Amino acid sequence: MTVSMPSPMKMALGLLPAAFAFTTPAMAADSIMGDWITQERDAIIRISQCGKSVCGRIHKYLVTPPNGVGQKDVNNPDKSLRSRTLLGMPILTGFRPDDDIWRGKVYDPKSGKTYRSEVSLQSRNKLKMKGCIAFICQGQDWTRAK
DSSP, X not given: OOOOOOOHHHHHHHHHHHHHHXXXXXXXXXXXXXXXXXXXXXXXXXXXXXXXXXXXXXXXXXXXXXXOTTOBOTTOSSGGGTTSBSTTOEEEEEEEEETTEEEEEEEETTTTEEEEEEEEEEETTEEEXXXXXXXXXXXXXXXXXX
């Protein structure tokens, strides 16, 4: 009876799925990517890769906006953007990691203003989102949607 041993390459390839099984959930658990419920509990923001940076889009309304689900970006200072629908629109843009903080910009459709922003993971299910003017920042705690 002859027993054939697998080649080192086959053994290495066979171990890849096991390696990903151990690393992927940990990385996903510590990621800002995913669906987040805003502090006001009025919307879910989906944070995902957008080209070379990360962005967050209004994914779902939890409270119907004043002008219905087709609410337009009526407060935007750029008149050419006022006809765009808020649902699906990016409100977090250009985010890039800087150690444990992600830095980018946040757009507030209620005021039509854009602010410098920082996002950091507080725990697996809590995200701190800050909007800043100069050195003054206001923060919100977002909760991971399940």
